[in-house]
Amino acid sequence: MAEEENGKKMSMTLVVTLIVIGLILAGGISYLIATKVVADKSVDRKGQHELGDLIRLGDAKDGLVLNIGGVNSGRYLKIGLIVGLRPDKKVTLREGKMPSPEEVRILDTTVYVLRSQKLEGFDPAKQEQLKELLKNEINKNLGDDWVAEVYITNFVLQ
Numbered sequence: 602m603a604e605e606e607n608g609k610k611m612s613m614t615l616v617v618t619l620i621v622i623g624l625i626l627a628g629g630i631s632y633l634i635a636t637k638v639v640a641d642k643s644v645d646r647k648g649q650h651e652l653g654d655l656i657r658l659g660d661a662k663d664g665l666v667l668n669i670g671g672v673n674s675g676r677y678l679k680i681g682l683i684v685g686l687r688p689d690k691k692v693t694l695r696e697g698k699m700p701s702p703e704e705v706r707i708l709d710t711t712v713y714v715l716r717s718q719k720l721e722g723f724d725p726a727k728q729e730q731l732k733e734l735l736k737n738e739i740n741k742n743l744g745d746d747w748v749a750e751v752y753i754t755n756f757v758l759q
Contacts, residue, residue, distance in 0.1 A: 657681075687748070
């Protein structure tokens with residue numbers, strides 16, 4: 602009888618030990634896989650450019666607030682955008698409240714592009730496409746390769 606109890610305790614201890622070792626191995630493997638995937642995604646960031654001036658579009662606090670999807674849609678977009686210019690492009694900063702001509706053209710193009718998008722264009726999965734579209738349209742409007750990167754700092758669709 603004592604041997605039976607001792608055998609059950611031994612097998613129970615063995616089972617618990619194997620479960621703990623299995624959990625530790627599973628956690629370690631999961632950690633390695635997760636860090637490998639995150640490291641690969643961070644290395645794959647395309648378009649890592651050296652930046653020159655940064656221009657915040659819209660109000661410093663609220664960014665841009667636009668009605669989108671047509672006049673009668675009743676949908677609004679509040680978006681914070683920062684445009685990173687190439688280092689060789691310099692914006693002439695003016696004293697006072699009047700923005701530079703480049704800033705005005707960038708803002709005009711941005712508002713036009715955002716207001717001309719359909720609601721499906723603001724899907725979170727299409728954020729990179731929206732940034733690329735803004736970058737290309739601004740560069741086309743300014744007549745030269747001015748913009749290195751477009752950053753979306755906040756995004757609210759109502």
